[in-house]
Amino acid sequence: MTKIGGKAFDTKLFKRLLVHTKPYRSTYYFVMVAAILLTLFGTLTPILLKVAVDEYITSSDASGLLTFIGIMLGVLLMEVTFQFSFVYFANWLGQEVIRDIRVKLFKHMTAFKMAYFDKSAVGRLVTRAVSDIETIASIFSQGLFMLIADLLKMLVVMVIMLVLEWRLSLIVFAVLPLIVYAARLFQKAMKSAFEQVRTQVANLNTFVQERITGMNIVQLFTREATEYHKFRKINEEHKKAWLRTVWYNSIFFPIAELSSSVTIGLIVWYGGLRAAAGELEIGTIFSFILLIGMLFRPLRQIADKFNTLQMGMVAANRVFAILDTESTIEDQGALEIEKVRGDITFDDVRFSYVADEEVLHGISFEVKAGETVAIVGATGAGKSTIINLLNRFYEIDSGTIAIDGKSIKDFTLTSLRAQSAIVLQDVFLFADSILNNITLRDDRVSEEQVIKAAKQIGIHDFISSLPGGYHYNVKERGAMLSSGQRQLLAFLRAYVTNPSILILDEATSSVDSYSEQLIQDATDTITEGRTSIVIAHRLATIKKADKILVMDAGNIVEVGTHDELLQKEDGYYRNLYEVQFLNEEVA
Template identity: 70%
Template sequence: MAEKSGKAFDFKLFRRLITYTNPYRLTFYFVGFSAILLAILSIVNPYLLRETIDRTIIPKDGELLIYFICLMLGVLFLDVITQFLFIYFANWLGQEVIRDIRVKLFKHMLGFKKQYYDQSAVGRLVTRAVSDIETIASIFSQGLFMIISDLLKMLAILCYMLYQSWQLALLVFVVLPLVVYATRIFQQKMKVAFEEVRTQVSNLNSFVQERITGMKIVQLFTREEIEYSNFKAINEKHKKGWIKTVWYNSIFFPIAEMSSSITIGLIVWFGGLKAAQGDEITLGLVIAFIQLSQILFRPLRQIADKFNTLQMGMVAANRVFAILDTDSKIENNGVQLLEKIKGKITFDEVRFSYIENEEVLKGISFNVEAGETVAIVGATGAGKSTIINLLSRFYEIDSGVISIDDVDVKTIELKSLRSHIAVVLQDVFLFADTIFNNITLNNEEILEEQVYQAAKEIGIHDFIMSLPDGYHYNVKERGAMLSSGQRQLISFLRAYVTNPGILVLDEATSSIDSHSEQLIQNATNKITKGRTSIVIAHRLATIKKADKIIVMDQGKIVEQGNHNELLQIENGYYRNLYEVQFADATE
């Protein structure tokens, strides 16, 4: 979470953000030049208005009046064109910058450890990657350049006022500090308020995303009323965050409006008296000063609003950069590339903990020979799934060595390592896409013919072809159009087409319906044949056929051997487990 601060502006954060405009320097400079031109144009029309009144209207010179009107129209046209180019390219620059940041952020998140996602709410990450980055664009489109343009306009107007009449300018300067001070306080208060708003938006997104994803559980356990109450409470906090910003706006803008009106009144009073006395202050100058003061106070009022936009963008940038600065990557210092592997796996005194000083694996050692099928059994929390996560280097071990074909996995390039390991999980994740794309994961090297052939080999081609559109059937979000057994079959095929050297089945057969059970068993036999396989399963048939069974309890290996050997151990852990859990299946 971004640190809350009353600081009105974080220049260090701003400088970092500006570096993303480097590839678009020409556009950046053009927008800056447009801001300068708009500042100059802001004093040209009041000057022409003064000249028109003093030199044409009062002397009643009709020909010269037409000339000045044409000049004013020309300046107005130039101002409109400059405004158009300024606004368009400021927005264009903002979109280019956020595109680059979003791509960089997503690439960065792709390399995070699994542990990062274990500890981070999905809704918050979605907020950072989508709405927060979109808010950053407003820094360029409605914040930074607009503020610079307004400041330049104000500076040009103040200088011009002093040049034309120091007396009338002094009247403006008397009121100006009040507005400047109010603007400063307003900026500081809005900084804190918008940080609170972004926090509540993130909480709201996270809550809604989780409840929609888990709606089945909410309805099954009749939690609708409770979740509704929780949502109302979160929504109330979100509303209060916004109300705070509305409160500050409600105070500031009337003060700014009142200051502008007081200034105009002073100019009319003092300037009118001087003009009536035939002093150097003319009627045209008084009217020009009225227009100049309005132009001066308008950006001063708006600059606070634009600063709100800038603040929101800066808060969003701070949150996005916090993720970009997160060092949660698996160190990919390996240089070895595995062309082909035999599949020998060795764990040597491996220790691991998700939370420091709370070991999940307590110095385990075992060997899996190339081509062997090894089953890992044990109670929930024994460390079975942790082993396969460590094999693919989703987490870093605390100590010990994990090797494949006698090569330490830390010395293997990460992509090369994972390309030789295929995993079939119990909770199958399918994207909202076609079956074919879910199998190949858009890998262009895998051809349709290869997928068809692989599906026929493991016996699920007919099942896929029975679906509407066959391999091009869209399974919708998370594979909602398929049963759990059908999703599992797709995941088996996804693993099989990659032709992995090592196959991992993590409880892959625990949620299979009876109709799919035979297909799954045939697929399992086919894809495990001739390759190293690690199976975490409860089904008796799978475990009995394993070349070796590793029995785990509380992070330690308590027994190893094949099915028959382990059954011979008196009061053995596996034997007791077999008798309790698998006796009915045997009968």
């Protein structure tokens, strides 16, 4: 990973960023040419002013002055034209580049293992994908090309000064090192300050995102005051980080302005004495006053633009750090298959989320095509882990997982995951219509197919009763629906994909009795003729299973049907049944 570290400028990181301008080379070079021409036309003004004063004003040549003013207006028009071209296309290039980087970043993140998201704060990732990438655009719109234009203008201005009057130039050049030194100190201080700003922005985004997402917990446990004080503290740190940049600006720019004013004063004093003695033309003094502004103003801006560039580089470093992260599931399988029978085999599978902390200890079992297998056990026994491994959300440490006798690593990830559909206990719905939440905007699934599937599993009436029916917007995370209604939509979403393997992860553990009955009816329809793995807390689903796997602390301790397992004296399932399920059955 490329790091900025303590270096003033990371050329390796900058070159990597410039690679993304290759598709827009013509615009890139046009902006460079526009910067050069803008500089040339801009620096013509002091020269033209000198000529106007010395040749036309002092000699009272009114007609010649009028003609010369026309020439000056033409130069000004050219300067304005190239100023527009430079600003517009520099910003256009920046937006094109960050669009490409943002798309690349999003695609990269969608391929990450679930383990990456387990360890990464969502707010920080949002900051990287949104505000950090937006900051990168400033490298092109306000940083890189502005720096080039300003440096070029300074060089041209210094040459013009020397050509016009070398003694006056020496006065200007004597003050110049003071501003250069101040600008260097300012740049180093601002780089550190901007890094702190980006850190505090990420912290603020993370805190706000988590608290808004978990607002029901905050209010349920009356944590509003506590979270308010935490937010005030984080917000205070964010404010301090920004005030640090304001402090440095408030010191540097007055110093630069004072230096410019002092230099102009010296030029007027010394130049005036020489002009009075007839050794210098008045137009040269006027010209130098303009040239000093053109020399010192870019120098002040260079410090500012360089820090804009640095801020963009810090943001680029953070974004590239994610792009450099190797946290993807290896997709080296070559097997593409539209439909599998559904035979599943786990053979001595071992797995750990954290190294040396094994969660599954040599799990082995088989599921025949068309069977319904229930997995029961205490929380943390490893039930959901089995489902995650079957879909390769995580990589196993050892052993083999196979579908239809072929290792799941032989399948392409897309082909593998297309074979199964999952209904989770915590259903995630996007802020979109019911139809789009069911199809996930897959053009291959029509509205007619969705309606037909909804009728088959018995939830068409429920959807039709909502305002707008299938086009009802459920808002963020399905906030407009009850948990039971969200579960029903999750069943429909799974059903329309026509999966070979159906996975129900505690899908009825938190729904009302009416929704549960609908889900039970839907389950009977969905599981018919396809392999089903059910993690359930409800007895009705377990009793219908062809086989029950009983798990404890990452091991399969018992296997059998409901009746078979109840026959075992002091068996794990029997004890679990008596404690957890018996009351449900009696009720």
